Amino acid sequence: MATVTELRERLRRPLAAELAAGCQNRVVAGGVDKLLASPLGNPFPKVREVLDGYGKLSVDERETVLKAALATLSEGEKAKAAPRTPRPAARQAVPTAAPGERLPIDAPLARLDTGPGGARKLQTLGLHTLRDVLHAYPHRHEDRRALPDLSDVEEGQKVTVAGRVVAKSRRSPRPGMLVLDVTLETPSGGRVKATWFNQPWVEKQLREGAAVVLTGRVKKFGRTVQLGVEHLETLDNAQDSLSTGRIVGVYDAKDGISQEFLRRAAFRALGAAPLDDYLPTHWRKKYGITDLADALWGQHFPRDEAHLSRATSRLRFDEYLFLELRMLLQGEDSVLQGKRFQAKGDDINRFENALPFRFTNAQRRVLLEITDDMRGDQQMARLVQGDVGSGKTAVAACALYLAVRDGYQGALMAPTEILARQHYANLRGYLGQLDVRVGLLIGAMSPRDKLEMHTRIAEGEVDVVVGTQALIQENVRFDNLGLAVVDEEHRFGVQQRRKLLASRPDVLVMSATPIPRSLALTAYGDLELSIIDELPPGRTPIETKLLQDTHRTQAYGFVMKQIREGQQAFVVTALIEESDTLELLAATQLAEDLKTILPEARIDLLHGRMSAHEKDDVMERFRAHEFDILVSTTVIEVGVDVPNATVMVIENAERFGLAQLHQLRGRVGRGHQQSYCVLIAGEHSQKTRKRLKIIEGSTDGFVIAEADLKLRGPGELRGTRQSGIPDLRLADLANDTEVIERARELAKHILAHDPRLEHPRLQYLRSELQNRSESVAYREVI
Structure with a gap:
């Protein structure tokens, strides 16, 4: 049997390795907590006590407790007589701010009074500092200044009500179903019946006398109003609540973290943080934006609609300003010396005179x-x-x-x-x-x-x-x-x-x-x-027709008519799933089907599994008219001119975005003949038809792109550049063009006068920019 000294050494080694590895809780399988729960930890209760809950600590806290545990082990036999090891400094040495005390904006949340376990709750949401809480904006707001009289609410309407629990009961209408009924008395004296299905854990929050806020859809049974609850909030202090009697923010949260807790954390953060503005007064005045303190208070706790509106405008402007600063600094194009060209007007005229057309x-x-830039x-x-x-x-x-x-x-x-x-x-x-x-x-x-x-x-x-x-x-x-x-x-x-x-x-x-x-x-x-944004005169617009898949035969009959007249056609199949194999199968199957439907036509295939050389070879043969129909996946979206191709058929068009459909349509119409695009929709819903009608009715790529952005949002349209666009919490790219241009104007003005943000008056702006950047490489730029 191993001696205590040997066991101590066996425990010391992995703990020392964990410290040396940066306290990532990965040196031991299952983590340090599992190590201490094993027989190896039994002889050392003080070490177990010091390291209790290790996996839930921050890296800094882990380092503190590890050093304390190793010190305890190194004392050997002296540890028997030693006084009880105090809890590590990380648990108690981060003092909570006193009432009214100001904290640094990057202070850890352990310094903010959010109640027992509050800092850890916020950390599970990715919030670690005061700054994080300030900029974790509500994702929506509810007007709870005058909650509705339920007697006037219509059946099926979604409402929010506040009140106190006066009665509750549970029932099981059938085996396996639990229904919890609660009667709520509202401040006006009215009563509403709220119901939960198969949510037994809710009952603990609904003791009689508890103040709650409920959101749900109304059902009426005679004079009885019943609420199918979708959201529940319990109020800690109904007399001084941040959740009723005002416009209330609703935050992103997880199970076990209440909205009331998040509002209280935001309220305390706003009270403790120095809300100094990184934009000087003259810039705020020029761009018509409010100060930062007013904006942050207005986003979390607006006094009225006007306060919320100006708060959102300021914080949205800031999001774009920091994005534009980041992009300009990352590209470094704002500070680089370039070539200086003469770009003479005579040379431009000489070039245009040599063209077979006019600009x-x-x-x-x-x-x-361009020439202004070149000069x-x-x-x-x-x-x-x-x-x-x-x-x-x-x-x-x-x-x-x-x-x-x-x-x-x-x-x-x-x-x-x-x-x-x-x-x-x-x-x-x-x-x-x-x-x-x-x-x-x-x-x-x-x-x-x-x-x-x-x-x-x-x-x-x-x-x-x-x-x-x-x-x-x-x-x-x-x-x-x-x-x-x-x-x-x-x-x-x-x-x-x-x-x-x-x-x-x-x-x-x-x-x-x-x-x-x-x-x-x-x-x-x-x-x-x-x-x-202008096409040369004389170009014949491509005619576009939307068909349901029940009329597919009609579409390919038209294709065959064009082929008999000496023209060629593209047929594009949609990617069903993110799978090269399924994409290949879909394209191959479509090509085989068309050989049966159109036996006269010469058909070939192009897909993503081909090498670049193979793709080029197929396209060259198609351009040389060695076959009539090219069946392809979307690899031809940006491609070569085939002037003799006059028809583009797009199968399952509903699976494409509008901008992508427009790009595919642009593969035809490269010659002098009238060209056509046929959209075949496999889905027949009104929503799909309305969306595809936009393509049918317009050949302007920018009009279509704007419509696509409004319909799908920027999240699905970010493939425009590999670096992508970072998440913007308040931005509305479909409607924010003017705001973006104003923010970009200010960003360029700032960098034109101070390319590295080195002036003392810009240090706060520089610090904010660094903290908002998620890219380490970018931080090195400034």
Whole structure:
């Protein structure tokens, strides 16, 4: 049998290892609590006492108790005579603030008087500091200033009532069912019957005389009013309640954490925190926003609707301000020196005169914004958005021409080889007759051709290089790169882009994915925004028709008619689940079905399991009209021109977002013939029909994107950029464009005058920005 000394050493080793590992409670399987519950902990009751509840402690508290436990073990036999080890400092050394005492905004919640176990409850909600509680806003508000007279409430209406429990009973109408009935007396003297089904744990909160607030739907049985309860709050102090007689916030919570507790915590945090404003008075006055203290009190405990409104406006403005500051600092584009181009008007005119068409007014406006940037000292970082066919490439080609005229090289990077070849052909058409040397660099080239192109790029024998990721390989060296154009930027990783931009050229990003201005200003916050919102004259709009799946035969009869006239068609299948295998099966099955339905047609398949080379090969054969119908998954959403394709059929159209449907529709209409898009809906609900009617009735990508944002919200539309948009608690991206633009204006003003936020007057703003940022890499930027 092991001696006490040996057992002490066996216990000491894992505890010491836990301390050395940073007190993460992972050194021992099951944690320290399980270790102490084993026979190994029995001989050392004082150690067990010191470490009691270890798993529920914070890291700092764990470190304190571990050191105390190890000290107890190291005393050996002296521990027998030693006085009782006091509870660790972490449990009692964090003093609760005295009434009226001000706490630092980042003070731990143990310092806030939230009652026994209050700090731990808040920590389970992810709230650890005073700041966290202040910015854990209610997710909705209820007006409880004048709760309704239930005699006037309609059947089925959702109401909130307050009162005292005067009677309760339980019954079992049938085996396995428990019904709890409670009679509540309201302040006006009326009575309401409240009912809970199969919730026995509720009964403990409903002792007679208890003050409660109930929310639920009304049912009337004669003169008896019954409430089917959906939400229950018990009030600690009905005389001085934060839950009745006012506009009341309702917070995100978990079982066992009451709304009354959360309101009390917010009330005490507001009373203890220094609510100094990080925005000076003159900025608040200019942008028409209230001070921070008024906003925080108004969000948690508004006096009236006007107070809540101005509080929400201020805190929403702050969310966008910090987001824009973060994006601008993260991109560092606000402080970088760029190339300075002459961008002469004569050169612009020379370029346009060489085109077979004239620029639209929208193209001219965007080109003016680009050239203003190019002439400036700071690095251009601009996003050009435009619908399919709006002429983005021609504008980019003009910018590349201006760079070449000033002795610089240009580069255009596309996400796929087939798109790179398409851009190469277009740029040669635009620039070839202006003596601009255009080169192509893609992975499919032979090693010899790649080496030759590398040499020509490095020696400045190529003016504009078009390529894929091959442009950012280590052995590619530019002689003097001045302008980088990135097509469909969201399909490249951050590190990939940075390799191309290492020499700090001006940057122009192109996207054919229309997204609402509000979303663009947040998702692409580090880029200035230009929009080409006009199509060239003479383009025939694509006709769009919505059909139910019961009329599928009619749709494919029309497809066959187009094929007999020498045209081609896309047929796209929706992804049923997030599974490449199921996607492949769905596409393969659809192709087989169409071969049976349309035996005359030549049909081929494109799907996500194919390699890039295989996809390019299929698209090249389709463009060469080697087959008539391309059955595809959504991999063709952003793709190559096939001018002879005049029909796009989208199966199960209800499974796509509106913006995605618009992108798919843009695969046709690239030639001179009238083109068509047929949406086949497998779901027949009114809601689905209403949504898809938006696509049927509009060909404007920006109108559709706005509708998509309103219908689906930003959460499902964040794929516009790999970095995404952080969660915004109060923001409404569907309606906040003006607020975002004002916040962005202030962010740019701040950084223009103090790019690193180093002025003493901005230290509080800088601190707030750092604390709101979830990115460690971002914190290093400032």
